[in-house]
Amino acid sequence: METEIIAMINNAVVEEIPEKGKGYIVDKVVCDNGVEASWDKNTWGLANIKNPNKLIKKVCQVNFVPIPDKTYRISANCNNEAAETYLRVQSVRQRIDTSDYSVLKVSTSYNHWVIYNAESTYRASISPVGYSTSWTTNRGGIAGTIPNSTKTYDISNINSIVVSATSGSYGLTTVNITLTN
Numbered sequence: 329m330e331t332e333i334i335a336m337i338n339n340a341v342v343e344e345i346p347e348k349g350k351g352y353i354v355d356k357v358v359c360d361n362g363v364e365a366s367w368d369k370n371t372w373g374l375a376n377i378k379n380p381n382k383l384i385k386k387v388c389q390v391n392f393v394p395i396p397d398k399t400y401r402i403s404a405n406c407n408n409e410a411a412e413t414y415l416r417v418q419s420v421r422q423r424i425d426t427s428d429y430s431v432l433k434v435s436t437s438y439n440h441w442v443i444y445n446a447e448s449t450y451r452a453s454i455s456p457v458g459y460s461t462s463w464t465t466n467r468g469g470i471a472g473t474i475p476n477s478t479k480t481y482d483i484s485n486i487n488s489i490v491v492s493a494t495s496g497s498y499g500l501t502t503v504n505i506t507l508t509n
Contacts, residue, residue, distance in 0.1 A: 331365070331374060331386040339391055348372040349484060351509030352392040353428060359388035369428075395428050398507045404495035406448075417448075419494040429507035430484040436476040436493075438463045439500040448496020452503045455490050457481045465496070483507075 335345040337352070346352040354367035357374070363386045368375035379386060406418040426432065436452040451462040461476055483489070495501040 330384065331377060331388060333374065334387065334389045336389055336391040338393060345372075345390070346392050349430065351395055351430070353395050355391045355393040357388055357390050359386060361386075363388065395509055398429070400424060400491070400503075400505045400507075402491045402493050402503045402505075404493040404501045406495040406499055417494060417496055419492065421490060421492045423488055423490050424505075424507075425488050426483050426507055427487045429509055430482065431508045432457060432481040432483045432489065433478055433506040433508065434459055434481070434503065435478040436461050436501065436503050438495075439502075440465045440496075440498065448499055449494075450496055450499055450501040451492070451494040452476075452501055453492045454503070454505070455492075456486060457483065457489060465499070 333345065335342050337346065348369075353369070357365050357367050359365055361383055362381050363383065364376075364378040365374045365386075365388050366376045367373075367390060374388060374390070377386065400422070402420055402422050404418045404420045432454075434454060438450040440448065440450070449462060449464045451460075453460040459479060459481070491503050491505065493501040493503050
């Protein structure tokens with residue numbers, strides 16, 4: 329039994345199916361004459377084809393759309409209220425699926441509020457791409473925000489990342505990431 333695929337991008341017919349990993353996902357699959365199917369993103373082909381009328385030739389339109397950018401903000405906020413807790417640290421870890429994306433853009437900022445002359449360290453990292461940055465305040469240091477420059481990584485062969493942020497006493501570490509193609 330044969331299944332013809334009519335490839336479309338944004339509802340316009342194209343000559344070829346977009347390559348896997350080149351920035352597209354399937355929006356919908358519509359088949360003729362009562363045939364039903366779904367798209368398998370792992371095999372990059374039709375799957376679960378149901379052919380109740382036992383047609384010899386099946387025709388399915390597969391509409392591809394660009395994968396939209398995805399933005400995340402991961403923050404560790406250590407805002408201790410009592411003087412006896414000023415040396416506490418907060419850490420946050422988040423795993424993010426990156427299998428549909430090929431580019432990671434990341435920037436980190438640190439906010440520090442000076443109080444009790446606390447010395448603190450703020451850290452951010454992303455594995456397995458090797459992103460790592462930190463900032464340490466001195467006792468009696470000046471309050472303020474320290475931004476990092478934006479870095480870009482090729483993640484076309486990475487299925488997930490782990491983002492970690494740590495904030496020292498009276499501070500905020502924020503990791504901003506954008507996944508794109």
